[in-house]
Amino acid sequence: MPPKKKQQANKPARSRVIRVNDRMQKNYSYELTAPAGRDFHPEFQPELTPKDMLALGVFGGKYMTDTKKEFPESWFSKAKLSAKTRDPSLNYFGVDASQPLSEWKRKGWIHPDDPRGWFQWYCRYYLGRRVPEEDARQIKRWKAFRRHAAQIRQNCERGDFFCRPRQRQALLQWAYDSRKM
16 A cells, blocks of 8 residues: 655645534535644644534534534434423533523624624634634633633532532533542
């Protein structure tokens, strides 16, 4: 078997275009320019992958039910999803820790490229999409969410999942592994 060709160090990876047609986005496309799961901004070090988050139960299982074609099939093999409505019992901590999308829109947290919010941005970033200005904004928001981890560490015994379960669930939804706090 011949050896695989190595990519030259100064030659960029070949990009790929993803086309999206779901309930919230029609005829949207984006380009993957970084390798999946790698080449993250140095200040962005999530503890959970999108696949991990879906398997743990986030957003009441309703978040990604119509977007499966956009993302790797493997992300959904153990995902906890709800076909009809949000079901907080599917969340890892069994509580509702989400605000409605209308509230996110009201606060100006939604970017037109990612109408579902932060997790949609993270899934696309993880796949390799890079939008420098939006990436910087979302990474700043992710870093600010860290304050919730500090509050759990300050107020809860390690591993006491009954202490601040909504805050722990919210952290999972921002790729912080609150099961280890």
